[in-house]
Amino acid sequence: MALLGNPDMIHDLRLTRRCATLLVPILSVAFIVGCSSGSADRGKPSKDPKPSASPSPTSDRTKVLERRAEEALGIGEADDTGDRFVESGLERASDGIHTYSALSNGESYTLSVVCSGAGQVRLAVTVKRSVRQTVPCDNVPVRQRITNAPAQLKIDVDGLAGSSGIVGWRIDELTT
Template sequence: MAIPVDEIMTLRPHPLGRSLVLCASALSVALATGCTSDSGGPNGPSAPQSSPGQQRKHPSETSDQDEERLGEQVEEALGTEEVGDNDPLFVEAGLERVSDGFHTEPELARGRSYRLSVACAGKGKIILSVALKAPVRRTMGCDGVPLQLRITASTARVTIDTERMPGATGMVAWRMDRVEK
């Protein structure tokens, strides 16, 4: 049904309605501000203030500089800082944050022996898992000392993973090499 133009009614805001809208808006802003700001009052915890350029860091996190330093430490421990394709025994290597862990499935020749080297630097411990015919699961400290395992591939793909234990931080690196016969 069409409404003729001369019959269109204009709505005038009601003074009470306008007051209610303004009051509700002001209350919403006050609630949002109260919920999102740090409260140092008697009923709320007082948070330490930080400068604008400084971020608060969770005690279990490491900074980018720490990660870089720890990454260099584990790569040096495994000799992966300058490894290349010209090494005929080299299979693969990698570097990850402990919090991310590493997950790899290198393609290996069935029946051939390999040396897996893993190093973790930082704090805490990680769990290394190697899915073989006889699975390997080892807990290792993030002390920068490499752990070496000799494995023989029973299938073409072997799954290798690490996971951090609670509170562990730092960097973890691995290297897989063929073992000469």
């Protein structure tokens, strides 16, 4: 009884209870976070991934097809026709192209589209009305002249069943 009557001992017990009351929730949260973060991070690449010894065949094939499409469209080369380059792009055939290109209203342009790979893609160009055509993935560009152009040209390309590869497009303003 003498110990319980000691004011220092009662004060120490209160501090111990306060510390325990604060530490239990903190330690519980730390335990839960520590246990759950390991399972959530499984399957994710590490923050410092090691480079692979050789690139995957898919990426090599994609790069080859991209280079073929760029060469077919003359992307990156000087234009010897005198036409002015406006814009271009490359996408996977499975993703397609869905873009609005800003043009100078009333001017004339050439749209070139090429598919490198296998299968076919469906090209739809909307000037005043939508014009559709099928483009084989044979690396041969399809060109369409656009006269009296609108302020925005809508271009949609979708891969047909079984198609794979790269679709490229290029717009040039015709000079007179």
